[in-house]
Amino acid sequence: MGTTLLTEIPEVSEARTREVSPARGRKTVAVLLPVVLLPISLILWLSSVGSIDMAAMNDYGLISVLPATIWVALILLILSFAVCWHRSDSSGALLALHIVLFIVLFYGIPAAAGDSPRGPIVYRHAGIADYLIRTGIVNTRQDAYFNWPGFFMGLGWTVKIGGMSSALVLGKWATVAVNLMYLPPLVMLLRALTRNSRLIWAAALLFFILNWVNQDYLAPQSITYLFYLMILTLALTYLRPLEAMDSAQARRALSAGVGGSIGAAGEERLAGRWSRWLPNIRPGSMPHGVPNTAVGGISGVLVAMTVILLFGAAVTSHQLTPYAVLSALTLLVVTGQCRVRGLPVLMAVILVTWTIFVASGYIDGHLEKITTGGGVKTSTAANVTGRLAGSDQHLVIIWERIMLSATAWLMAFAGAFYRFRTRHRDHAAAILAAAPVPLFLLPYGGEVLMRIYFFMLPFVAFFAATLFVPDRADAPTADSSGRWALHRVRDIILFGGIASILMAASFVARYGNERMDYFRPNETAAVKELYRLAPRGSWLLAGASYLPWRYQDYEWSKTDPSQAGHRYLSLAHEWDLDPTKSPRDMAVWTAETLRANATAGRPPGFLILSRSQRAHQEILGGLSQTAMDDYERILVRSDKFKLVYENEDAKIYARIQDKPR
Amino acid sequence: MKRLGWIGLAAILSGAGLLLALALPPGSAWRLAAAVVFASVCPGASLVPLLGLRDNVMEVVLVLPVSFALVILVATALFYSELWSAERQLAVLLAICAGGLAARLIRPSAGD
Numbered sequence: 078m079g080t081t082l083l084t085e086i087p088e089v090s091e092a093r094t095r096e097v098s099p100a101r102g103r104k105t106v107a108v109l110l111p112v113v114l115l116p117i118s119l120i121l122w123l124s125s126v127g128s129i130d131m132a133a134m135n136d137y138g139l140i141s142v143l144p145a146t147i148w149v150a151l152i153l154l155i156l157s158f159a160v161c162w163h164r165s166d167s168s169g170a171l172l173a174l175h176i177v178l179f180i181v182l183f184y185g186i187p188a189a190a191g192d193s194p195r196g197p198i199v200y201r202h203a204g205i206a207d208y209l210i211r212t213g214i215v216n217t218r219q220d221a222y223f224n225w226p227g228f229f230m231g232l233g234w235t236v237k238i239g240g241m242s243s244a245l246v247l248g249k250w251a252t253v254a255v256n257l258m259y260l261p262p263l264v265m266l267l268r269a270l271t272r273n274s275r276l277i278w279a280a281a282l283l284f285f286i287l288n289w290v291n292q293d294y295l296a297p298q299s300i301t302y303l304f305y306l307m308i309l310t311l312a313l314t315y316l317r318p319l320e321a322m323d324s325a326q327a328r329r330a331l332s333a334g335v336g337g338s339i340g341a342a343g344e345e346r347l348a349g350r351w352s353r354w355l356p357n358i359r360p361g362s363m364p365h366g367v368p369n370t371a372v373g374g375i376s377g378v379l380v381a382m383t384v385i386l387l388f389g390a391a392v393t394s395h396q397l398t399p400y401a402v403l404s405a406l407t408l409l410v411v412t413g414q415c416r417v418r419g420l421p422v423l424m425a426v427i428l429v430t431w432t433i434f435v436a437s438g439y440i441d442g443h444l445e446k447i448t449t450g451g452g453v454k455t456s457t458a459a460n461v462t463g464r465l466a467g468s469d470q471h472l473v474i475i476w477e478r479i480m481l482s483a484t485a486w487l488m489a490f491a492g493a494f495y496r497f498r499t500r501h502r503d504h505a506a507a508i509l510a511a512a513p514v515p516l517f518l519l520p521y522g523g524e525v526l527m528r529i530y531f532f533m534l535p536f537v538a539f540f541a542a543t544l545f546v547p548d549r550a551d552a553p554t555a556d557s558s559g560r561w562a563l564h565r566v567r568d569i570i571l572f573g574g575i576a577s578i579l580m581a582a583s584f585v586a587r588y589g590n591e592r593m594d595y596f597r598p599n600e601t602a603a604v605k606e607l608y609r610l611a612p613r614g615s616w617l618l619a620g621a622s623y624l625p626w627r628y629q630d631y632e633w634s635k636t637d638p639s640q641a642g643h644r645y646l647s648l649a650h651e652w653d654l655d656p657t658k659s660p661r662d663m664a665v666w667t668a669e670t671l672r673a674n675a676t677a678g679r680p681p682g683f684l685i686l687s688r689s690q691r692a693h694q695e696i697l698g699g700l701s702q703t704a705m706d707d708y709e710r711i712l713v714r715s716d717k718f719k720l721v722y723e724n725e726d727a728k729i730y731a732r733i734q735d736k737p738r
Numbered sequence: 739m740k741r742l743g744w745i746g747l748a749a750i751l752s753g754a755g756l757l758l759a760l761a762l763p764p765g766s767a768w769r770l771a772a773a774v775v776f777a778s779v780c781p782g783a784s785l786v787p788l789l790g791l792r793d794n795v796m797e798v799v800l801v802l803p804v805s806f807a808l809v810i811l812v813a814t815a816l817f818y819s820e821l822w823s824a825e826r827q828l829a830v831l832l833a834i835c836a837g838g839l840a841a842r843l844i845r846p847s848a849g850d
Contacts, residue, residue: 213822230813230822231777231806237824238756239773240764247774261799300806307803314796376790383789383804390807393814435818 111171114157115178121150122182129190131595136470136696139186139588147186151584152577154179155282159573162278163565172278173260180256180285183580184293187252187591193601194248195594197623199295203244204631206233208642212632216640217438219632224436227393228297244295245628251295255303256285259293262306266535269313270506272366279542279572284534286579287485287541289478289586290527298528301391301398305532308387308402312409313505315380317371318360318416361413365501371416381417388424392431397521399428401532405512414505464523467698474589481582482530485537492540499548503540510536545572593692596625600687603727607685610721610729614641616671616682620705621649623693624685641679646670648684648708649699660707668717671732681734684718687727741843742787745797749783752776753835756828781808781831784838808834 125146135141158175161168187195194200205222209215210233217223236244247254263284267277293299363369372380392399403424409415432440465475489510496503513532516525530537545568604626611617613630622645630642652663671682686709694700712718712730722729742750752775759772782805786797812830816822 209817210824213817213820215817226817227810227814230817231810234809234813234824234827235773235777236770238760238776238828239770240762240766241770242765246770258802262803265796265799300810303803304807307800310799315791370793372791379789380791383800386811387803387807390810394810 110160111157111175114153115175118150118153118157118182119178121146121153125150126186126189129186131190131591132597134592134595136468136592137474137589138585138591140585143186143584147182148581151179151182151580154182155576155580156569156573158282159569159576162275162282162572163569169274169278172281173264176260176278176282176285177257179282180260181253183285183584184256185250185253187588187595188249191249191595192598193596193625194245194251194295195591195596196291196294197625197627199248199251200245200625200628201631202229202232202295202297203248203628205229206236206244207629208631209233210237216632217436221396221439224439225297225392225394225396227390228300228395232295243628248295251299252293255293255295255299256288258303259306260285262303262310263535266306266310266313267539269310269367270364270503270539271501272368273546276539276542276546279545280535280539282576283538283542283579286576286583287481287534287538288531289481289583290531291587292528292531297395298398301395302531304387304391305398305402305405306535308384309405309509309535311380311384311387312406312415312417312420314370315372315377316384316415316417316420317363317369318413319371319373320360320369358411358413358418360416361409361504362502364503364505377417381420384420385423385427389427392427393435396436397516397519397525397528399424400516400519401513401528403428404515405509405532408508408512409505412504412508414508467696471589471696471698474585477582478586478589481579481586484579484582485534485541488541488544489537490540492543495547496540496543501543506536506539510540545575590696593623593689593696596689597726599724599726600689601625603685603687603722603724603729606722607683607729610731611643611683612680613643615680616644616646618646618648618667618671618682618684620647620686620690621693621699622647623690624687625689626685649690649694652700660704661711663708664711664715667712668715668732672717672735681732683721683732684712684730685727686730689726742839743842745783745787745801746839746842748801749780749835749839752779752783753832756780776831777809778802778805780835781805781838784835784842787842788838 125144128144129139129147130142131139133142154175158172158179161171161175205226206229208219209226209229215223215226222229232244232247236242236247260281264277264281267280271277292302371377388399388402391402403421406415406424407421410418410421465472467475493503493507493510497507510533513529516529516532519525521528604624607617607626608629617626619626627645632640632642633644634640648663648667651666652658658666667684671684686705691702691705694705695702713720717733717735718730719733720728721731752772756772756776759766759769762769779801782801782803785808786800786804789797789800791797791800809831812827812834813822816827816830
């Protein structure tokens, strides 16, 4: 069973390719080209990334300020990959190196060009980890995060034992690190679907090219996605039906049904008792050319336990990922692709137990939202129609994202159609591509469609890649070597060209919100100053909650002073509740809200306005610039606020204590 | 040492690295790096060889997810039992790692 990634077993057509070796000259080009292109690509990127003027971005995002040299670097990298990839005997390590470099060069641009982690959520996650390790308390009433705190606990421990004061130190490069972590299980998962090495590596590259959904930062969903990939890899590699194994032990294990299927020997009696109650499921077919590596006995039991371990960690950390795993495993079992029929049952029990006994704080407080927030109509409104808003440039980005996702799915459909027509038996890949669809019915708000896209992506990339790896006798013969060489060049250009176009489209989609996601040093400095000025217990109001805050003093309680870090408020949120209110009304509301806080025995409140908040409102079509300017002018003239800090990108106003009458 | 294999060796080195790094002052980048390496390698590397997969690549690939899962689950168990402290979590994880390595020495792997 010992295998290595570097010497994959090729499919039939590739075996034929190997029969006649390509000319030595072509081999030399394929070997030498990466030696030249990779360093050029890296040098171009390194020499340009520091010169990106992030402050000059418009609502198209990062593409509006990206130097041409970065485009050239990325395209050269893809071209180099395409040349190496087309060689059937090319080294897996070389292709992996290309993908590693692609991950660094594609996902690392904001980290290399910016000064701090992007987007406000990373700061919030750092605040939750900080709260947990500072207090040792899991207060499920703080917010939804505390009902699934496993990731934050693990992160907090790593930061604490590492001697750091905040998890933010890991935030800046987390996206690159997370994507690098995905690569090994992704390749192993693809390897369980096919042994065509060209297909594996093409699909792996397409996965990272098409991953535009920004779910891969310092966040629970990014780590639980790693668990998702690993669980599916283990299920498809080791927990398939044992039927294909020839040994007598394997046959006994198969006949043992549900209970004995993973631990074959000695369990027939137990399985015999239960198996008559279970429907007879025919073992699903293995993909073409993939050997059955299923393990039985104690190894099978241990692999199943590892699956449960990974699933357990996912359940404690994230609301949605366990449902994606459960859906996938259930479908694999029902279709005979996974023989451990008890696995989905056990997973469901763990999931329900956690939801009822641990996440009950969230369930109790959001019962109405949970019961009415799901369904096709609600999810469509939240995920599609509700998102079609914002500035003109942002609308272009939204439509581009829709078209890119639709293109990826269409390519996958075409690939799947081709593969089933050519009898490749990719049932497992097709099942797993469809498995996340039921998540659309869950009450998860406006991001569920993007999550579904992400859960589907390994299999969408797999089927899309099959379009570039057709079954044909493409081996050169003495008569056809010239034509074969032409085909080879055409294939390289086709794959490299389409991959480059998809990369460019994905770049636009991924970094389309960068103007608001990017925080300038002035903004992080202003928030730092806010925490210095504001004593614990004070209320902090922002124009919109889109700024690098909440990384400390996360907790809030009206009644328990030990739990009073800060209360965080958003003007845009309050204004949304009644959009008919004028800037003057909101200025009055601000003065009253922060004053009421002061009279309740807490320090006066603070208002922070910053560039990223304005960008957020302009891009997504919230408060207008005029309304915000009017609001600020009225506030300043009211004599109830004092400007206590100002820089080019941010202002902090302190509420002045009312004089006693 | 041969029975532990190089994955077992990686577990020992990452554990020893963190224990040594704890002597460094808070804020040291080396200490953070040692903590991240420990959390990514040690628990998984000490337990994964016990699965008996006989596939070195798969074992290496499994190390990181299993390590993260154990760090998360141990933290969760300690938090919910109101016993959490960073030192206690480290002790539990080191005990798990030592147990895994000891089991490997006593009984090389499930598949052997």
